[in-house]
Amino acid sequence: MSLWQYANPVKFLNLSGKVLPTLSVLTVICLVTGMYWGYFLTPDDYKQGSTVKIIYIHVPSALIAINAWFMMLVAALIWLIRRHHVSALAAKAASHVGVVMTLIALITGAFWGQPMWGTWWAWDPRLTSFLILFLFYLGYIALWSAIEDPDTAADLTSVLCIVGSVFAVLSRYAVNFWNQGLHQGATLSLDKEENISDVFYFPLLFCIAGFVLLFLVLTLVGTRAEIRNRRARALVAREKG
Amino acid sequence: MTLTVSNLSVARGSRILLEGVEFSLTSGQALILRGPNGLGKTTLLRTLAGLQKIETGQVSVAPETTVYAGHADGIKSTLTVRENLQFWAKVFGTRDIGPALAAFDLAELIDRPGGMLSAGQKRRLGLARLMVTGRSIWMLDEPTVSLDTHAVDQFATMIRRHIGQGGCAVMATHIDLGLGADAQVLDLSQFRATDPAPQSSDEAFL
Amino acid sequence: MTLTVSNLSVARGSRILLEGVEFSLTSGQALILRGPNGLGKTTLLRTLAGLQKIETGQVSVAPETTVYAGHADGIKSTLTVRENLQFWAKVFGTRDIGPALAAFDLAELIDRPGGMLSAGQKRRLGLARLMVTGRSIWMLDEPTVSLDTHAVDQFATMIRRHIGQGGCAVMATHIDLGLGADAQVLDLSQFRATDPAPQSSDEAFL
Amino acid sequence: MIALLIRDLRLALRAGGGFGLSLAFFLIVVVLVPFGVGPEMALLSKIAPGILWVGALLACLLSLDRIFALDFEDGSLDLLATAPLPLEGVVMIKAVAHWITTGLPLVIAAPFLGVLLGLPTQGYVWIVVSLALGTPALSVIGTFGGALTVGIKRGGLLLSLLVLPLYVPTLIFGAELARRGVLGMDTTTPILMLGGITCAVGALLPFASAAVLKINLR
Amino acid sequence: MIALLIRDLRLALRAGGGFGLSLAFFLIVVVLVPFGVGPEMALLSKIAPGILWVGALLACLLSLDRIFALDFEDGSLDLLATAPLPLEGVVMIKAVAHWITTGLPLVIAAPFLGVLLGLPTQGYVWIVVSLALGTPALSVIGTFGGALTVGIKRGGLLLSLLVLPLYVPTLIFGAELARRGVLGMDTTTPILMLGGITCAVGALLPFASAAVLKINLR
Ligand code: HEM
Ligand SMILES: Nc1ncnc2c1ncn2[C@@H]1O[C@H](COP(=O)(O)OP(=O)(O)OP(=O)(O)O)[C@@H](O)[C@H]1O
Ligand SMILES: Nc1ncnc2c1ncn2[C@@H]1O[C@H](COP(=O)(O)OP(=O)(O)OP(=O)(O)O)[C@@H](O)[C@H]1O
Numbered sequence A: 001m002s003l004w005q006y007a008n009p010v011k012f013l014n015l016s017g018k019v020l021p022t023l024s025v026l027t028v029i030c031l032v033t034g035m036y037w038g039y040f041l042t043p044d045d046y047k048q049g050s051t052v053k054i055i056y057i058h059v060p061s062a063l064i065a066i067n068a069w070f071m072m073l074v075a076a077l078i079w080l081i082r083r084h085h086v087s088a089l090a091a092k093a094a095s096h097v098g099v100v101m102t103l104i105a106l107i108t109g110a111f112w113g114q115p116m117w118g119t120w121w122a123w124d125p126r127l128t129s130f131l132i133l134f135l136f137y138l139g140y141i142a143l144w145s146a147i148e149d150p151d152t153a154a155d156l157t158s159v160l161c162i163v164g165s166v167f168a169v170l171s172r173y174a175v176n177f178w179n180q181g182l183h184q185g186a187t188l189s190l191d192k193e194e195n196i197s198d199v200f201y202f203p204l205l206f207c208i209a210g211f212v213l214l215f216l217v218l219t220l221v222g223t224r225a226e227i228r229n230r231r232a233r234a235l236v237a238r239e240k241g
Numbered sequence B, C: 001m002t003l004t005v006s007n008l009s010v011a012r013g014s015r016i017l018l019e020g021v022e023f024s025l026t027s028g029q030a031l032i033l034r035g036p037n038g039l040g041k042t043t044l045l046r047t048l049a050g051l052q053k054i055e056t057g058q059v060s061v062a063p064e065t066t067v068y069a070g071h072a073d074g075i076k077s078t079l080t081v082r083e084n085l086q087f088w089a090k091v092f093g094t095r096d097i098g099p100a101l102a103a104f105d106l107a108e109l110i111d112r113p114g115g116m117l118s119a120g121q122k123r124r125l126g127l128a129r130l131m132v133t134g135r136s137i138w139m140l141d142e143p144t145v146s147l148d149t150h151a152v153d154q155f156a157t158m159i160r161r162h163i164g165q166g167g168c169a170v171m172a173t174h175i176d177l178g179l180g181a182d183a184q185v186l187d188l189s190q191f192r193a194t195d196p197a198p199q200s201s202d203e204a205f206l
Numbered sequence D, E: 001m002i003a004l005l006i007r008d009l010r011l012a013l014r015a016g017g018g019f020g021l022s023l024a025f026f027l028i029v030v031v032l033v034p035f036g037v038g039p040e041m042a043l044l045s046k047i048a049p050g051i052l053w054v055g056a057l058l059a060c061l062l063s064l065d066r067i068f069a070l071d072f073e074d075g076s077l078d079l080l081a082t083a084p085l086p087l088e089g090v091v092m093i094k095a096v097a098h099w100i101t102t103g104l105p106l107v108i109a110a111p112f113l114g115v116l117l118g119l120p121t122q123g124y125v126w127i128v129v130s131l132a133l134g135t136p137a138l139s140v141i142g143t144f145g146g147a148l149t150v151g152i153k154r155g156g157l158l159l160s161l162l163v164l165p166l167y168v169p170t171l172i173f174g175a176e177l178a179r180r181g182v183l184g185m186d187t188t189t190p191i192l193m194l195g196g197i198t199c200a201v202g203a204l205l206p207f208a209s210a211a212v213l214k215i216n217l218r
């Protein structure tokens, strides 16, 4: 049997129902460990003070925000090529998680920026392209909700997702170009990765793992809800006639 | 140049409306579809015209021989009657809009903008469009709405001439089209989906 | 509660269409207006309803007793049948939408959004609206368009009940409304403006 | 009347009803300006109050054609005009519904968007005050414009053209109020003027709108 | 195909067809900005290229919903879809007609409006070049957005929301090109990028638009 059999909504419901409890428990363990370790067992940074601890939410959520879009892109392709309903609905569910993660990354970033850069917001390329990603999410979700027929909505949002991805990459390049033109060298973004010491690194890993699991759990739950919705619709249609 | 429909189901808004629709039409035949409000006549015609998805079953017809005329006539209110008609003539690669104008007494309205036509005049223009398409299989949804008795006669004449020249037509209507015995009548009530099954895409969820 | 029209001219787009229209209607009467396409039936009804200017002549009627129903039914596609109807009931200060729903078999469609109705179902909802207005003089433009024969019967029943209760109705139509002898018929062709005079405001320039 | 208000709010909130979209448009205008003007915060924070006001005004403008055009197209407006409601009341209710679904969200969102443009801290309260005072006038004036253009198919752009000059005084005093507030200057005159415009416009313009609507329906 | 182009141009030029209105909107945005930002010429001339680009983009945006919505509402689109024209061709023609009636006037008007914002003399040619290179991309992308939202009543604002992030690269390179031109800096990269975007978008996006339109008409 191929993997595709799980693209059947009913099979998917059964399988995901089985894995969800385990996944949820794992999520809680990772998040609690990472957060507790990060917030209570690490020292304050010598330069940034305690604000550095925003990193435990900021970085994982930013990661998820971007990768959720990739997942949606893959799901869109699967829907357009193989027309598996689960993938269309999973894309929809992922977009809801993705937009929230984008928002969290933006907000935590803003709260971090205030003490570090003295401003809530700067038109740094990285921040800017994130804002554009947020707009893409908004448009995508608005399109889903504006169309009644679920198959049509799935088709249209899939095309939007693909076209949007191309443009998102293009904007990323454009934004880099645009900002360098004005801020020669004096970019605001921190030198990441290298600066980070192991003390912060390991709890961060746990947090990232926790957020990845959280994303999976929320997306699964969302997909299941969408499937149930469609099921209810189908049943109502059969009943009423 | 035939239209054959076999075991067709049509759906709207995730509900199957008609099931197992079967009929076939060849050159020189006209078919009138009847059935109560909300049965699915409009849906069926749109499906035949390729404007809606086929749920199950087959429609075998060459798409480049059909033309559809629905509730809306697609008349631009700022273009004149002539411009409206000529546009469609060009799109369908035909030349002469004269016969179409003559068939529906539109000659005197020729320079009037579409927005200044009365309901019946609009509909006459919409029907005249059929003649300039040069297509042979016509699909008409309530073609005589708003027409006065004289225009209904003109419509019947047009249809008779069309099928006389080897064309064919499928029409949905609630009222008498004045075609008498020239057209067969098909009551769609017999195809009403009995156990209204959900649409095929919803079925996957059951 | 009467409608008296004397020596009325109506115009559209700076052309007088009908001249010297005369009729009067009292409680319990129904009047059917007939005439070929483009004669001015819609224009006349809109003038009577106060939606268009009176050229010359008089229309004596209390505006708060009339209600107009034209080609468009004013149905909001995102509101359900119930919400659509209830809105008009509230606007006109009536309470109960039950009888109106019953008169046109709308009970089973009550939670369906307006945009998901078929042409005939929309029209039935449009007619049901008349009943919730509680107004007594109805002005209807081609009320039975798209209705199936059963719904036409329901419409005739509604009109009979309305005039039986002392209401009255003016209707423009090309087809049989199923009212038989309950309604008088007025052929508007006799009032066609003979020498299509320019509209009054243009006259100043002659 | 209440029924009409409820219906309009309900229509706005239903799928495709446009609620939140003018907010999104506001967001987008504010986001686009840095792309056009360049990313320097010093420059941006200088033009921030003005851009916020222009953005709010444009977002408001774009939703104006929904006020009457939808009702006109599906025939509801004819029916409303012959219903036992005074047309002035209908116009008033339409303006109120428009403000609730468009103006109010803009007022609430403005400070957040101010962050993007680097609005100085003391500016937030003034942006909110100036928009809260000014947007009702925008809705009422917009309703007038909607009534003027009601018979015209896709009159959206014509509507903008007609309404924009009428918006100028509100914009001038509104933006001036916000700018003065940001700079810590005296704000009495613009506050009084802005409040005066909103009151006067709210009291008088509905009559003009109703008159215009009557002419258009005839 | 030619017949369709002629029809669309004719429709746009007739009364109420919207020709000139997006131009007027452009004018008004440019006029409003000084009211919002304040009258200092030094500041205005600094933001002039950016404001001109943002104004042109908004004007373009506002006319997008006419591309398909009108044809959809009166049933023409159904008839066009069953006519012997490839849908890709229809989409292409629609974009061309939109550019001729909207983009081109904007390009021509921009230098005149530049005067109002105190654009430096050497900037005029660059504003024209950048808009001439960029607006075709705006029309094509806009057509895609129009095709996406065609079945949705008054989808105008949703359309804006969908299209605006897609406009960002064009806007950035366009405004950057104009700004660099004004400052006398090197313009090769933005010219190449802008031209590249326009060509790529013009060659590929119509297929996506046609696909989307097909889905929407089904
Ligand atoms: C609104 C403001 C901000 C936004 C939208 C934002 C967005 C992002 C994004 C998109 C990433 C990329 C995640 C990845 O690709 O791995 C990221 C990573 C990061 N951000 Fe922010 N950020 C913001 C503010 C800040 C501030 C103020 C700081 C610190 C002073 C900061 C520090 C970091 C660090 C350390 C990373 C991890 C870098 C890495 O692992 O690659 N961010 N942020
Ligand atoms: N907006 C307009 N401007 C100018 N003339 C118009 C306008 N609308 C309609 N007309 C013309 O006015 C005349 C009367 O139109 P009206 O709609 O009243 O006719 P009608 O009797 O209702 O016809 P039908 O039976 O076709 O509905 C027609 O000849 C029509 O061409
Ligand atoms: N957009 C829609 N979404 C869901 N259901 C719809 C939609 N449009 C119509 N329907 C439903 O589909 C059914 C068939 O509609 P259709 O328009 O095909 O009927 P019809 O036979 O043409 O009726 P009529 O004689 O009234 O025109 C109706 O019951 C209607 O309520």
Ligand SMILES: [Mg+2]
Pocket (backbone or CB within 6 Å): B041, B042, B043, B141, C118, C119, C120
């Ligand atoms: Mg029908």
Ligand SMILES: [Mg+2]
Pocket (backbone or CB within 6 Å): B118, B119, B120, C041, C042, C043, C141
């Ligand atoms: Mg009429």
